[in-house]
Amino acid sequence: MQTKTLISLLFLFALSWAQKNTLHFGVLFQPQTHWLLNSMDSDAGPILDYQSTWGYAGGLRLAYRFSDYVGVGIDAIYSSEGQKYKGKDEALGVVWNSRTRLTYLKLPLLLHFGSDPESPVQFSFFFGPQLGLLMGYKDQFESTITRTNFTTKVEASGKEGIMFDNPALPRKKTLNTEPYQKQTYAGVVGLGVAFRLTEGVLLSVHFRGDYTFNDVENKEASYQDAPNVNHEFWHQNPRYRHYHGNEERPATAALTGGVLVGLTYYVPLK
Numbered sequence: 092m093q094t095k096t097l098i099s100l101l102f103l104f105a106l107s108w109a110q111k112n113t114l115h116f117g118v119l120f121q122p123q124t125h126w127l128l129n130s131m132d133s134d135a136g137p138i139l140d141y142q143s144t145w146g147y148a149g150g151l152r153l154a155y156r157f158s159d160y161v162g163v164g165i166d167a168i169y170s171s172e173g174q175k176y177k178g179k180d181e182a183l184g185v186v187w188n189s190r191t192r193l194t195y196l197k198l199p200l201l202l203h204f205g206s207d208p209e210s211p212v213q214f215s216f217f218f219g220p221q222l223g224l225l226m227g228y229k230d231q232f233e234s235t236i237t238r239t240n241f242t243t244k245v246e247a248s249g250k251e252g253i254m255f256d257n258p259a260l261p262r263k264k265t266l267n268t269e270p271y272q273k274q275t276y277a278g279v280v281g282l283g284v285a286f287r288l289t290e291g292v293l294l295s296v297h298f299r300g301d302y303t304f305n306d307v308e309n310k311e312a313s314y315q316d317a318p319n320v321n322h323e324f325w326h327q328n329p330r331y332r333h334y335h336g337n338e339e340r341p342a343t344a345a346l347t348g349g350v351l352v353g354l355t356y357y358v359p360l361k
Contacts, residue, residue: 112155112158113358113360114153114154114156114360115154115156115162115164115355116151116152116357117151117152117153117293117295117353117355117356118151118354119149119150119152119352120147120148121147121148121168121349121350121351121352122146122147122349123145123146123148123170124144124146124347124348125145125146125172125174125345125346126144126174126347127343128343128344128346129341129342131331135178137179138178139176139331141176142176142177144174144190146170146171146173147170147171148168148347148351149169150167150168150169151167152164152166152353153165156203156205156357159208160205160206161205162203162205163201163203164203165199166199166201167197167198168197168198168199169194169196169226170197170223171192171194172195172345172347173190173191173192173193174190175190176330178330184236185235185237187234188233189232190230190231191228192228192229192230193228194226194228195223195224195275196224196226197223197224197277197301198224199221199222199277201279202219204216204217205285209287212286212287213286213287215281215284215295215297217281217297218279218280218281220279221276221278222274222275222276223274223275223303224274225274225275227248227249228248229248230246230247230270231245231246232245232261232330234261249269250267250268250269251265251266252264252265252266254322254324255327264327265314266312266314267313268311270309271307272306272308272309274305275305275307275345277301277302277304277345279300280299280301281297281298281300281351282298283295283296285355291358292354292356293355293357294353295352297351297353299348299349300346300348300349301347303345304344305342306343308342308343310325312324312325326340
């Protein structure tokens with residue numbers, strides 16, 4: 092009896108699968124805010140203040156819904172991120188502004204949940220892991236001596252890094268490796284609604300966030316002033332040296348949040 096019941100349930104499940112499964116193709120766009128979170132930076136006070144940083148993301152979605160309410164999918168998202176800072180050192184008479192720009196290809200693998208697909212307004216939720224591939228970075232630093240109004244600007248990317256002889260005279264050095272990790276590992280969550288525009292077309296709006304689990308900074312980055320004399324980049328970077336000295340720098344996590352808008356076309360699979 093139990094065997095027959097199990098076989099019947101499996102048959103009904105397979106029939107449901109065959110009738111309900113749909114394939115989704117979509118385009119995505121997201122205005123977003125981004126933060127590089129480091130406890131040392133947060134505790135620095137006015138010598139280094141976080142500033143709101145805005146960017147954008149956009150890409151494609153491919154998802155497979157194997158019932159009315161559950162599906163899986165993968166996104167491919169190009170994301171422009173980073174962090175703005177400003178600081179002031181009263182003793183040195185120097186103020187500075189700085190910005191890190193990071194671009195990633197993000198590949199989240201997501202589990203999707205939704206309400207009745209025949210409803211004109213549908214509840215929608217997704218979560219999953221995400222791999223981030225660093226496409227490039229740019230560090231910009233500007234310092235001004237307040238008593239003379241003398242301003243210095245420096246920009247670096249790739250294996251170039253910004254260091255300094257004094258706060259008003261930052262300079263560039265060639266690094267042994269790029270100062271940001273090539274890969275990041277994050278968790279993603281999204282919550283929102285989908286509007287059924289026509290048969291087979293959905294407009295979705297989600298509050299989406301992701302948070303990295305590994306350090307986005309590459310603490311192995313260094314440069315040489317003389318043969319066999321290495322200097323750690325993150326101790327020489329002008330944003331940080333003023334307040335951490337030789338203290339070990341903790342890990343930096345990336346937090347991104349925004350409103351993800353998607354336009355999706357879906358087709359039934361029989």
